[in-house]
Amino acid sequence: MYKANIHITLRQSILDPQGKATQHALHNLGFGDVNKVRMGKFVEMWIETSDKDAAQTIAEEACAKLMANPVMEDYSFTLEPVD
Amino acid sequence: MYKANIHITLRQSILDPQGKATQHALHNLGFGDVNKVRMGKFVEMWIETSDKDAAQTIAEEACAKLMANPVMEDYSFTLEPVD
Structure with missing residues (x-):
């Protein structure tokens, strides 16, 4: 069996209000050194094949x-063998 | 500057309806070999420090x-130097 670790991120040109809100919240909590935050998805997928x-x-x-919106998102993944 | 690549995943014991729905949708699209899907978050954070x-x-x-709910979620991160 293989496990795919999939990262789905918004394209650079797409605004990320959730990331901006998180950055502001971090600033308010005292994390002034945090410059930028971008929110993406992390999908773990187990595939039954050897x-x-x-x-x-x-x-x-x-x-x-299915997973990514090709207009707004980029994706990448790595595969690892699992039992 | 450093970039933190943060993975936030639901704990194993927590049900993941979004992952289940994705798995069913993949089955309906013909991906019968996909056994399990778990949805998490991937946060990129740029930190202004050397x-x-x-x-x-x-x-x-x-x-x-801020990012993770300690009751339901686990987190891990890696750091990489960036310009």
Whole structure:
């Protein structure tokens, strides 16, 4: 079995109000050194296959077809074998 | 400057309906090999300091005080130097 660790982030040009709000909250809590915050998603996906290439294809297609919005988001993932 | 890459995940014992819904949607799209999906957050935080220990402390406290819900979530982060 493989586990895909998927990172989905907003594209640089897209405003991130949730990240801005978090940054302001951190400033108010005394974390003045925090310059910028961007919020993304972290998806863990367990894939029932022993073939790494197959797992790669499944994770790639799952991201492209369902997980990420291709207009606003970028995605990347790593695969690790698990029991 | 340092960038903290923060992963916030639901604890194993906490149900994840968003992950379940994603898994079902993937099954319906033909991804029958996807066994389990868990949704978490990925936070990128830029910290204005050249001292790695200071960045470590800021990221740790920001997670504990604001980002993560200690009852339901676990967090971890890595630091990387950036320009």
